[in-house]
Amino acid sequence: METTIKTENMAKKTEIRTRILNTAQEVFIRYGYGKATMDDIAREMGKGKSSIYYYFTSKEDIFKEVIGKELLSMKTRIFNEVSKQEDAREKLKVYVVERMHGLKSLKDLYNVLRTEFTAQRDYIDQTRQQTDQEEINIVTGILDKGVKDGIFHLEDTVLTSIAIVTALKGMEIPLLITETGGDNLLEQRLDRLLDVLFFGIIKR
Amino acid sequence: METTIKTENMAKKTEIRTRILNTAQEVFIRYGYGKATMDDIAREMGKGKSSIYYYFTSKEDIFKEVIGKELLSMKTRIFNEVSKQEDAREKLKVYVVERMHGLKSLKDLYNVLRTEFTAQRDYIDQTRQQTDQEEINIVTGILDKGVKDGIFHLEDTVLTSIAIVTALKGMEIPLLITETGGDNLLEQRLDRLLDVLFFGIIKR
Protein backbone atom coordinates (compact mmCIF):
# COMPACT_ATOMS: atom_id res chain seq x y z
CA MET A 1 0.00 0.00 0.00
CA GLU A 2 2.76 2.40 0.99
CA THR A 3 4.92 1.66 -2.06
CA THR A 4 1.83 1.92 -4.24
CA ILE A 5 1.16 5.48 -3.07
CA LYS A 6 4.80 6.43 -3.54
CA THR A 7 4.70 4.95 -7.02
CA GLU A 8 1.62 7.04 -7.76
CA ASN A 9 3.41 10.14 -6.52
CA MET A 10 6.39 9.40 -8.77
CA ALA A 11 3.99 8.92 -11.68
CA LYS A 12 2.26 12.22 -10.90
CA LYS A 13 5.59 14.02 -10.81
CA THR A 14 6.53 12.49 -14.15
CA GLU A 15 3.17 13.52 -15.56
CA ILE A 16 3.71 17.12 -14.50
CA ARG A 17 7.22 17.11 -15.95
CA THR A 18 5.81 15.84 -19.22
CA ARG A 19 3.16 18.54 -19.28
CA ILE A 20 5.83 21.18 -18.64
CA LEU A 21 7.96 19.81 -21.49
CA ASN A 22 5.03 19.76 -23.90
CA THR A 23 4.01 23.28 -22.95
CA ALA A 24 7.60 24.49 -23.19
CA GLN A 25 7.89 22.97 -26.65
CA GLU A 26 4.86 24.96 -27.84
CA VAL A 27 6.29 28.15 -26.38
CA PHE A 28 9.75 27.53 -27.87
CA ILE A 29 8.21 26.85 -31.28
CA ARG A 30 6.06 29.97 -31.14
CA TYR A 31 8.69 32.44 -29.95
CA GLY A 32 12.05 30.76 -30.35
CA TYR A 33 14.28 29.94 -27.39
CA GLY A 34 15.44 33.49 -26.73
CA LYS A 35 12.12 35.22 -26.55
CA ALA A 36 10.34 32.38 -24.78
CA THR A 37 10.30 33.10 -21.04
CA MET A 38 9.81 30.93 -18.00
CA ASP A 39 6.83 33.13 -17.21
CA ASP A 40 5.33 32.27 -20.62
CA ILE A 41 5.64 28.57 -19.88
CA ALA A 42 4.25 28.95 -16.36
CA ARG A 43 1.31 31.03 -17.56
CA GLU A 44 0.40 28.46 -20.20
CA MET A 45 0.55 25.86 -17.43
CA GLY A 46 -1.61 27.94 -15.13
CA LYS A 47 1.14 27.78 -12.50
CA GLY A 48 3.67 30.11 -10.88
CA LYS A 49 7.18 30.35 -12.25
CA SER A 50 8.78 28.88 -9.13
CA SER A 51 6.69 25.77 -9.59
CA ILE A 52 8.50 25.13 -12.85
CA TYR A 53 11.81 25.41 -11.02
CA TYR A 54 10.64 22.74 -8.62
CA TYR A 55 10.64 20.22 -11.46
CA PHE A 56 13.49 21.55 -13.62
CA THR A 57 16.82 23.14 -12.85
CA SER A 58 16.76 25.88 -15.46
CA LYS A 59 15.34 27.09 -18.74
CA GLU A 60 18.26 25.52 -20.55
CA ASP A 61 17.56 22.25 -18.72
CA ILE A 62 14.02 22.24 -20.09
CA PHE A 63 15.20 23.10 -23.57
CA LYS A 64 17.68 20.24 -23.62
CA GLU A 65 15.04 17.77 -22.50
CA VAL A 66 12.64 18.98 -25.15
CA ILE A 67 15.30 18.56 -27.83
CA GLY A 68 16.27 15.19 -26.40
CA LYS A 69 12.76 13.82 -26.52
CA GLU A 70 12.24 15.09 -30.04
CA LEU A 71 15.46 13.48 -31.24
CA LEU A 72 14.49 10.23 -29.54
CA SER A 73 11.04 10.40 -31.10
CA MET A 74 12.59 11.05 -34.49
CA LYS A 75 15.02 8.15 -34.15
CA THR A 76 12.20 5.81 -33.12
CA ARG A 77 10.15 6.84 -36.12
CA ILE A 78 13.08 6.34 -38.49
CA PHE A 79 13.87 2.95 -37.05
CA ASN A 80 10.26 1.80 -37.32
CA GLU A 81 9.84 2.97 -40.91
CA VAL A 82 13.15 1.43 -42.03
CA SER A 83 12.27 -1.89 -40.35
CA LYS A 84 9.04 -2.08 -42.33
CA GLN A 85 10.93 -2.31 -45.65
CA GLU A 86 12.37 -5.50 -47.06
CA ASP A 87 14.36 -4.22 -50.05
CA ALA A 88 17.66 -2.56 -49.14
CA ARG A 89 17.05 0.18 -51.68
CA GLU A 90 13.69 1.01 -50.10
CA LYS A 91 15.30 0.91 -46.65
CA LEU A 92 17.86 3.49 -47.68
CA LYS A 93 15.24 5.64 -49.37
CA VAL A 94 12.94 5.61 -46.37
CA TYR A 95 15.88 6.30 -44.06
CA VAL A 96 16.90 9.43 -45.98
CA VAL A 97 13.37 10.80 -46.31
CA GLU A 98 12.38 10.23 -42.68
CA ARG A 99 15.67 11.65 -41.48
CA MET A 100 15.25 14.89 -43.37
CA HIS A 101 11.58 15.22 -42.48
CA GLY A 102 12.44 14.72 -38.85
CA LEU A 103 15.09 17.40 -38.97
CA LYS A 104 12.66 19.75 -40.65
CA SER A 105 10.24 19.47 -37.77
CA LEU A 106 13.10 19.97 -35.35
CA LYS A 107 13.91 23.19 -37.15
CA ASP A 108 10.44 24.46 -36.31
CA LEU A 109 11.07 23.46 -32.72
CA TYR A 110 14.12 25.39 -31.88
CA ASN A 111 14.34 27.96 -34.62
CA VAL A 112 17.99 28.14 -33.78
CA LEU A 113 19.60 27.75 -37.16
CA ARG A 114 17.95 30.92 -38.25
CA THR A 115 18.53 33.04 -35.16
CA GLU A 116 22.01 31.86 -34.31
CA PHE A 117 21.76 31.11 -30.62
CA THR A 118 25.20 29.59 -30.46
CA ALA A 119 24.84 27.98 -27.09
CA GLN A 120 21.79 26.00 -28.07
CA ARG A 121 23.15 25.21 -31.48
CA ASP A 122 26.36 23.87 -30.00
CA TYR A 123 24.30 21.70 -27.71
CA ILE A 124 22.22 20.38 -30.59
CA ASP A 125 25.34 19.74 -32.66
CA GLN A 126 26.90 17.96 -29.71
CA THR A 127 23.80 15.87 -29.18
CA ARG A 128 23.73 15.06 -32.87
CA GLN A 129 27.36 13.90 -32.75
CA GLN A 130 26.35 11.29 -30.22
CA THR A 131 23.97 9.82 -32.77
CA ASP A 132 26.45 9.93 -35.65
CA GLN A 133 27.84 6.50 -34.85
CA GLU A 134 24.30 5.20 -34.58
CA GLU A 135 23.48 6.61 -38.00
CA ILE A 136 26.57 5.08 -39.52
CA ASN A 137 25.64 1.73 -37.96
CA ILE A 138 22.13 1.88 -39.37
CA VAL A 139 23.28 2.78 -42.87
CA THR A 140 26.06 0.19 -42.76
CA GLY A 141 23.48 -2.45 -41.83
CA ILE A 142 21.33 -1.43 -44.78
CA LEU A 143 24.30 -1.53 -47.16
CA ASP A 144 25.45 -4.92 -45.85
CA LYS A 145 22.01 -6.34 -46.52
CA GLY A 146 22.04 -4.86 -50.03
CA VAL A 147 25.42 -6.41 -50.81
CA LYS A 148 24.30 -9.74 -49.42
CA ASP A 149 21.15 -9.59 -51.61
CA GLY A 150 23.17 -8.72 -54.68
CA ILE A 151 21.55 -5.30 -55.11
CA PHE A 152 24.58 -3.15 -54.18
CA HIS A 153 28.16 -3.66 -55.39
CA LEU A 154 30.41 -2.22 -52.69
CA GLU A 155 33.89 -2.92 -51.42
CA ASP A 156 33.68 -1.16 -48.07
CA THR A 157 30.19 -0.65 -46.61
CA VAL A 158 31.47 1.19 -43.54
CA LEU A 159 33.34 3.81 -45.57
CA THR A 160 30.40 4.20 -47.91
CA SER A 161 27.97 4.71 -45.05
CA ILE A 162 30.25 7.35 -43.58
CA ALA A 163 30.22 9.11 -46.94
CA ILE A 164 26.43 8.92 -47.15
CA VAL A 165 25.86 10.24 -43.63
CA THR A 166 28.35 13.04 -44.26
CA ALA A 167 26.58 13.97 -47.49
CA LEU A 168 23.24 14.06 -45.70
CA LYS A 169 24.67 16.37 -43.07
CA GLY A 170 26.09 18.67 -45.71
CA MET A 171 22.64 18.92 -47.26
CA GLU A 172 20.86 19.78 -44.06
CA ILE A 173 21.46 23.52 -44.03
CA PRO A 174 20.63 24.25 -47.67
CA LEU A 175 17.64 21.93 -47.63
CA LEU A 176 16.14 23.05 -44.36
CA ILE A 177 16.95 26.74 -44.49
CA THR A 178 15.11 27.14 -47.76
CA GLU A 179 11.65 28.48 -46.97
CA THR A 180 10.23 28.06 -50.43
CA GLY A 181 7.87 25.18 -51.15
CA GLY A 182 6.36 22.69 -48.76
CA ASP A 183 6.99 19.03 -48.16
CA ASN A 184 6.58 18.37 -51.87
CA LEU A 185 9.71 20.32 -52.75
CA LEU A 186 11.71 18.60 -50.02
CA GLU A 187 10.46 15.24 -51.29
CA GLN A 188 11.52 16.05 -54.86
CA ARG A 189 14.99 17.11 -53.83
CA LEU A 190 15.46 14.02 -51.72
CA ASP A 191 14.32 11.83 -54.62
CA ARG A 192 16.91 13.47 -56.83
CA LEU A 193 19.58 12.90 -54.21
CA LEU A 194 18.63 9.26 -54.00
CA ASP A 195 18.74 8.88 -57.79
CA VAL A 196 22.29 10.16 -57.83
CA LEU A 197 23.17 7.96 -54.90
CA PHE A 198 21.71 4.85 -56.51
CA PHE A 199 23.12 5.49 -59.98
CA GLY A 200 26.44 6.06 -58.39
CA ILE A 201 26.20 2.81 -56.50
CA ILE A 202 24.26 0.65 -58.95
CA LYS A 203 26.20 1.59 -62.10
CA ARG A 204 29.63 0.37 -60.87
CA MET B 1 13.60 70.94 -61.13
CA GLU B 2 13.90 71.88 -57.45
CA THR B 3 10.33 70.90 -56.62
CA THR B 4 10.77 67.73 -58.61
CA ILE B 5 13.74 66.61 -56.48
CA LYS B 6 11.94 67.56 -53.29
CA THR B 7 8.92 65.57 -54.46
CA GLU B 8 11.17 62.60 -55.15
CA ASN B 9 12.67 62.94 -51.67
CA MET B 10 9.22 62.98 -50.13
CA ALA B 11 8.31 59.91 -52.16
CA LYS B 12 11.47 58.16 -51.04
CA LYS B 13 10.76 58.98 -47.41
CA THR B 14 7.23 57.62 -47.79
CA GLU B 15 8.59 54.49 -49.43
CA ILE B 16 10.94 53.86 -46.52
CA ARG B 17 8.16 54.47 -44.00
CA THR B 18 6.00 51.94 -45.84
CA ARG B 19 8.79 49.36 -45.84
CA ILE B 20 9.26 49.90 -42.10
CA LEU B 21 5.52 49.42 -41.49
CA ASN B 22 5.39 46.25 -43.56
CA THR B 23 8.44 44.83 -41.82
CA ALA B 24 7.08 45.82 -38.43
CA GLN B 25 3.79 44.09 -39.24
CA GLU B 26 5.62 40.84 -39.98
CA VAL B 27 7.58 41.10 -36.73
CA PHE B 28 4.46 41.95 -34.69
CA ILE B 29 2.60 39.00 -36.19
CA ARG B 30 5.43 36.60 -35.50
CA TYR B 31 6.22 37.61 -31.93
CA GLY B 32 3.34 39.74 -30.71
CA TYR B 33 3.73 43.39 -29.78
CA GLY B 34 5.49 42.81 -26.46
CA LYS B 35 8.24 40.50 -27.62
CA ALA B 36 8.83 42.26 -30.89
CA THR B 37 11.77 44.66 -30.49
CA MET B 38 12.89 47.70 -32.44
CA ASP B 39 16.12 45.81 -33.03
CA ASP B 40 14.13 42.97 -34.60
CA ILE B 41 12.49 45.40 -37.01
CA ALA B 42 15.77 47.17 -37.79
CA ARG B 43 17.60 43.89 -38.39
CA GLU B 44 14.91 42.71 -40.82
CA MET B 45 15.31 46.05 -42.59
CA GLY B 46 19.09 45.75 -42.70
CA LYS B 47 19.34 49.10 -40.90
CA GLY B 48 20.39 50.46 -37.51
CA LYS B 49 17.78 50.96 -34.81
CA SER B 50 18.28 54.71 -34.76
CA SER B 51 17.32 54.88 -38.43
CA ILE B 52 13.87 53.63 -37.51
CA TYR B 53 13.57 56.47 -35.00
CA TYR B 54 14.35 58.93 -37.75
CA TYR B 55 11.07 57.98 -39.46
CA PHE B 56 8.86 57.13 -36.45
CA THR B 57 8.51 58.58 -32.97
CA SER B 58 8.27 55.30 -31.05
CA LYS B 59 7.48 51.62 -31.17
CA GLU B 60 3.91 52.42 -30.19
CA ASP B 61 3.73 54.97 -33.02
CA ILE B 62 4.64 52.24 -35.52
CA PHE B 63 2.17 49.82 -34.00
CA LYS B 64 -0.68 52.31 -34.25
CA GLU B 65 0.10 53.02 -37.89
CA VAL B 66 0.22 49.32 -38.69
CA ILE B 67 -3.17 48.80 -37.03
CA GLY B 68 -4.52 51.90 -38.74
CA LYS B 69 -3.55 50.79 -42.19
CA GLU B 70 -4.95 47.33 -41.61
CA LEU B 71 -8.27 48.71 -40.42
CA LEU B 72 -8.39 51.03 -43.44
CA SER B 73 -7.55 48.14 -45.73
CA MET B 74 -10.28 46.06 -44.14
CA LYS B 75 -12.87 48.83 -44.44
CA THR B 76 -11.98 49.33 -48.09
CA ARG B 77 -12.34 45.64 -48.79
CA ILE B 78 -15.71 45.50 -47.02
CA PHE B 79 -17.00 48.53 -48.88
CA ASN B 80 -15.91 47.14 -52.23
CA GLU B 81 -17.45 43.72 -51.66
CA VAL B 82 -20.73 45.17 -50.38
CA SER B 83 -20.91 47.55 -53.34
CA LYS B 84 -20.69 44.64 -55.75
CA GLN B 85 -24.02 43.18 -54.53
CA GLU B 86 -27.42 44.31 -55.73
CA ASP B 87 -29.73 42.43 -53.35
CA ALA B 88 -29.94 43.94 -49.84
CA ARG B 89 -29.87 40.46 -48.32
CA GLU B 90 -26.65 39.64 -50.15
CA LYS B 91 -25.20 43.01 -49.13
CA LEU B 92 -25.85 42.29 -45.47
CA LYS B 93 -24.47 38.76 -45.78
CA VAL B 94 -21.28 39.89 -47.49
CA TYR B 95 -20.87 42.69 -44.97
CA VAL B 96 -21.01 40.31 -42.01
CA VAL B 97 -18.68 37.73 -43.53
CA GLU B 98 -16.07 40.23 -44.71
CA ARG B 99 -16.20 42.04 -41.38
CA MET B 100 -15.51 38.92 -39.35
CA HIS B 101 -12.85 37.66 -41.74
CA GLY B 102 -11.12 41.00 -41.55
CA LEU B 103 -11.14 40.93 -37.76
CA LYS B 104 -9.77 37.42 -37.81
CA SER B 105 -6.73 38.52 -39.76
CA LEU B 106 -6.31 41.49 -37.42
CA LYS B 107 -6.24 39.02 -34.52
CA ASP B 108 -3.23 37.38 -36.11
CA LEU B 109 -1.65 40.80 -36.46
CA TYR B 110 -1.56 41.97 -32.93
CA ASN B 111 -2.18 38.83 -30.94
CA VAL B 112 -3.39 41.12 -28.22
CA LEU B 113 -6.70 39.56 -27.27
CA ARG B 114 -4.86 36.48 -26.20
CA THR B 115 -1.92 38.05 -24.40
CA GLU B 116 -3.80 40.95 -22.79
CA PHE B 117 -1.57 43.87 -23.50
CA THR B 118 -4.03 46.37 -22.14
CA ALA B 119 -2.46 49.46 -23.60
CA GLN B 120 -2.63 48.20 -27.15
CA ARG B 121 -6.04 46.65 -26.67
CA ASP B 122 -7.43 49.93 -25.34
CA TYR B 123 -6.03 51.69 -28.36
CA ILE B 124 -7.56 49.17 -30.72
CA ASP B 125 -10.92 49.38 -28.94
CA GLN B 126 -10.72 53.18 -29.11
CA THR B 127 -9.90 53.10 -32.80
CA ARG B 128 -12.74 50.70 -33.38
CA GLN B 129 -15.18 53.05 -31.63
CA GLN B 130 -14.36 55.68 -34.19
CA THR B 131 -15.60 53.35 -36.89
CA ASP B 132 -18.76 52.35 -35.03
CA GLN B 133 -20.77 55.20 -36.47
CA GLU B 134 -19.47 54.32 -39.89
CA GLU B 135 -20.58 50.72 -39.43
CA ILE B 136 -24.02 51.79 -38.29
CA ASN B 137 -24.28 54.06 -41.32
CA ILE B 138 -23.32 51.24 -43.69
CA VAL B 139 -25.77 48.77 -42.20
CA THR B 140 -28.53 51.40 -42.06
CA GLY B 141 -27.96 52.08 -45.76
CA ILE B 142 -28.30 48.39 -46.53
CA LEU B 143 -31.48 48.08 -44.46
CA ASP B 144 -33.01 51.19 -46.06
CA LYS B 145 -32.44 49.70 -49.48
CA GLY B 146 -34.03 46.41 -48.37
CA VAL B 147 -37.10 48.19 -47.03
CA LYS B 148 -37.36 50.23 -50.22
CA ASP B 149 -37.14 47.02 -52.29
CA GLY B 150 -39.78 45.32 -50.18
CA ILE B 151 -37.40 42.62 -48.94
CA PHE B 152 -37.19 43.76 -45.30
CA HIS B 153 -40.08 44.82 -43.11
CA LEU B 154 -38.68 47.23 -40.56
CA GLU B 155 -40.02 50.17 -38.58
CA ASP B 156 -36.73 51.74 -37.54
CA THR B 157 -33.70 50.91 -39.67
CA VAL B 158 -31.31 52.93 -37.51
CA LEU B 159 -32.23 51.11 -34.31
CA THR B 160 -32.09 47.78 -36.07
CA SER B 161 -28.64 48.50 -37.49
CA ILE B 162 -27.42 49.47 -34.02
CA ALA B 163 -28.71 46.11 -32.74
CA ILE B 164 -27.00 44.24 -35.58
CA VAL B 165 -23.64 45.98 -35.10
CA THR B 166 -23.86 45.39 -31.35
CA ALA B 167 -24.62 41.71 -31.91
CA LEU B 168 -21.64 41.40 -34.25
CA LYS B 169 -19.38 42.97 -31.64
CA GLY B 170 -20.66 40.65 -28.98
CA MET B 171 -19.78 37.69 -31.20
CA GLU B 172 -16.27 38.82 -31.91
CA ILE B 173 -14.52 37.39 -28.88
CA PRO B 174 -16.15 33.94 -28.87
CA LEU B 175 -15.84 33.62 -32.64
CA LEU B 176 -12.27 34.78 -32.96
CA ILE B 177 -10.78 33.37 -29.79
CA THR B 178 -11.83 29.88 -30.76
CA GLU B 179 -8.79 28.16 -32.24
CA THR B 180 -10.60 25.11 -33.51
CA GLY B 181 -11.37 24.81 -37.18
CA GLY B 182 -10.33 27.02 -40.07
CA ASP B 183 -12.21 29.48 -42.19
CA ASN B 184 -14.84 26.83 -42.91
CA LEU B 185 -16.00 26.78 -39.30
CA LEU B 186 -16.13 30.56 -39.14
CA GLU B 187 -18.12 30.60 -42.37
CA GLN B 188 -20.63 28.05 -40.99
CA ARG B 189 -21.17 29.99 -37.80
CA LEU B 190 -21.63 33.21 -39.68
CA ASP B 191 -24.15 31.53 -41.98
CA ARG B 192 -26.09 30.37 -38.97
CA LEU B 193 -26.01 33.86 -37.49
CA LEU B 194 -27.34 35.26 -40.74
CA ASP B 195 -30.14 32.67 -40.88
CA VAL B 196 -31.31 33.76 -37.45
CA LEU B 197 -30.96 37.38 -38.42
CA PHE B 198 -32.95 36.93 -41.63
CA PHE B 199 -35.66 34.76 -40.14
CA GLY B 200 -36.04 37.28 -37.38
CA ILE B 201 -36.34 40.07 -39.91
CA ILE B 202 -38.10 38.39 -42.81
CA LYS B 203 -40.78 36.55 -40.81
CA ARG B 204 -42.28 39.63 -39.15
Add this chain to the structure above:
DNA sequence: GTAATTTTGGACCGTTTTAGTCGAATAGTC
Protein backbone atom coordinates in the same frame (compact mmCIF):
# COMPACT_ATOMS: atom_id res chain seq x y z
C1' DG C 1 -4.94 15.03 15.10
C1' DT C 2 -0.19 16.11 14.51
C1' DA C 3 4.19 16.01 12.25
C1' DA C 4 6.69 15.56 8.14
C1' DT C 5 7.07 16.10 3.40
C1' DT C 6 5.78 17.92 -0.97
C1' DT C 7 4.21 21.50 -3.80
C1' DT C 8 3.07 26.11 -4.69
C1' DG C 9 3.73 31.04 -5.85
C1' DG C 10 4.63 36.08 -5.13
C1' DA C 11 8.43 38.95 -3.68
C1' DC C 12 12.95 39.75 -4.40
C1' DC C 13 17.82 40.13 -6.40
C1' DG C 14 21.28 40.61 -9.82
C1' DT C 15 21.83 40.62 -14.56
C1' DT C 16 20.33 41.31 -19.14
C1' DT C 17 17.49 43.38 -22.47
C1' DT C 18 15.11 47.10 -24.56
C1' DA C 19 13.08 51.74 -25.83
C1' DG C 20 14.71 55.82 -26.80
C1' DT C 21 18.46 59.50 -27.14
C1' DC C 22 22.87 61.48 -28.39
C1' DG C 23 26.27 63.00 -31.29
C1' DA C 24 29.34 62.19 -34.94
C1' DA C 25 29.93 60.57 -39.62
C1' DT C 26 28.34 60.14 -44.25
C1' DA C 27 25.57 61.33 -48.18
C1' DG C 28 22.90 64.47 -50.80
C1' DT C 29 21.39 69.16 -52.26
C1' DC C 30 22.03 73.97 -53.27
Add this chain to the structure above:
DNA sequence: GACTATTCGACTAAAACGGTCCAAAATTAC
Protein backbone atom coordinates in the same frame (compact mmCIF):
# COMPACT_ATOMS: atom_id res chain seq x y z
C1' DG D 1 31.46 75.46 -48.62
C1' DA D 2 27.11 75.55 -46.18
C1' DC D 3 23.19 73.26 -45.14
C1' DT D 4 19.99 69.36 -44.84
C1' DA D 5 18.97 64.52 -44.69
C1' DT D 6 20.11 60.04 -43.21
C1' DT D 7 22.71 56.72 -40.83
C1' DC D 8 24.28 54.03 -36.74
C1' DG D 9 26.95 52.52 -32.53
C1' DA D 10 27.39 53.97 -27.80
C1' DC D 11 24.93 55.20 -23.99
C1' DT D 12 21.22 55.69 -20.27
C1' DA D 13 17.30 54.56 -17.59
C1' DA D 14 13.72 51.57 -17.09
C1' DA D 15 11.80 47.20 -17.75
C1' DA D 16 12.17 42.36 -18.23
C1' DC D 17 14.00 37.99 -17.05
C1' DG D 18 16.39 33.83 -14.94
C1' DG D 19 16.73 32.13 -10.81
C1' DT D 20 16.24 32.10 -5.51
C1' DC D 21 13.94 32.66 -1.15
C1' DC D 22 10.69 31.57 2.10
C1' DA D 23 6.23 31.19 3.90
C1' DA D 24 1.83 29.07 3.04
C1' DA D 25 -1.00 25.42 1.44
C1' DA D 26 -1.68 20.74 0.28
C1' DT D 27 -0.63 16.08 0.79
C1' DT D 28 1.18 12.13 3.05
C1' DA D 29 2.80 9.50 7.03
C1' DC D 30 2.17 8.09 11.65
